[in-house]
Amino acid sequence: MHLDVIVAFFLLGALAQIAKAPIKMPNGLYQSLTIFLLIAIGLKGGIALGQYGSIDLLWQSLLVIVFGAFLPLIAFPLLLKFGGLSRVDSASIAAHYGSVSIATFAVALAVLEAQEISYEPYFPLFVALLEIPAIAVGLWLARDKTQVLDLKKTLHEIFLNQGVLLLTGALLVGWWAGDQSQKLMPFFGNLFYGVLALFLLEMGRVSASRLQLLRQYGAFIASFGVIMPLIGATLGALFAPLLQLSAGGTILLATLGGSASYIAVPAAMAVALPKANQGLSITSSLAITFPFNVLVGIPLYSALIIEVMV
Template structure:
């Protein structure tokens, strides 16, 4: 079996951590790579939208937002009643699984492009739209009240959210920048796979650290970290088929439904739910779900998309 070279860097990172290798990865470099991926995804989407803008995009966007609102409502009862988590932690974890992982999306895009599988140009917009709904629902579930959604929260977590600002801003630059955007291609487009490989090396190192935390958590957390991506992924597959996406588009919609946030949502939860167990959410999303998706979930949903739309 041939493993994609980009994905192999994630495996390398996990292996290095498991054998105790002291791999030094500067924190500032990790942040820079993360910012690069957000900007590159936005620019690629904006460039593609120049030629593929669709009037039905508004309806699709509303359905995607509804999808993002629904996912934490599915995750919450599983966490609350089967996992026996308290309301605060169940809401916090559910928010992680309703939001998206930019890195998982980037892996899916890299695999689709490596295999010349077409996908719709507007998916970066969907990535942005799925960042926030789950955070809002998760907080309401955790607090049991709509009062947590106030003007200050919206300003800090929506208008000043780094992921949203970078991806939306880059998408608009890519769309309105015209031919001038092409001069950015050598850096943001052609180097995308190489930067993603370095980012996944870092993610492998972090995931390797999180694996040790699994010894401290119940079997339920491991089961949930695999089951919930499959539920979200199958639901995303169905939504992609309903919306008439191509094979690649169906796969990406599935990946968005299957992924779990470990950047935007943890920051929001730390600010709004400081009493929640952050280690539990990160262990589930980054220690279980991210490796599962990178190694098995993404290839599965790409194959499923090709089968359904073949």
């Protein structure tokens, strides 16, 4: 499997952290890179939505929401029964794995475009939709009569967190502005790969810095962080024909199914489930699943799906 040049920067960041080389980015720059990627992906998807949107997209969107709600129902019993975790921790981690990683999606886009594999250009709409249902299902799975849910704060974190707000907002701006959005693309389009490379450089460092926590959380979390992405990606690939997706779209849905949130869901769960061990969730999604998908998962999903469909 070919290693994409973008992914090489992730490895560089991880190796630098392991070697204790001081390359940590300022927090402000890291936040700026995140905001750039969210807007760039959303804007591009919004432009495509205005060009290709149809009534068929409505039922596709509904099926995507169902898919996102189903994934936590798979992860939860694995964590509860096999992992021996508490109900609240199992529900919190399951919500992370029902939601998506915008960075993983960005890497998948870069890989597809580098290989000149076409995909449905309105896919960022599905990314935005997949951020929300998993959180709702996670809260339902964690239901506890003794715990009082701050509904206002929880809804705020679900619908107005940075990831959902910027991705959805940029998508709507791109859809509304149409051709006018093209004047922004020299910035958000041409610089996309360079910004993604810088982002992955920092993500490699952050992921490697959390590997030591696996000694605390045990082998099960390490195993789950690999097995669940494979399950989610398989379900995504099997679900794709219902949406009549191309080979590229199938790869993207498999990637989203195999990814895990480390931005939107942690913020929501910190408010809604304060008793949950957030370090456990972040370590699994960021230290295990994200590197696995970037280094192994995306090339594997791509190769298998192209072999079957092309």
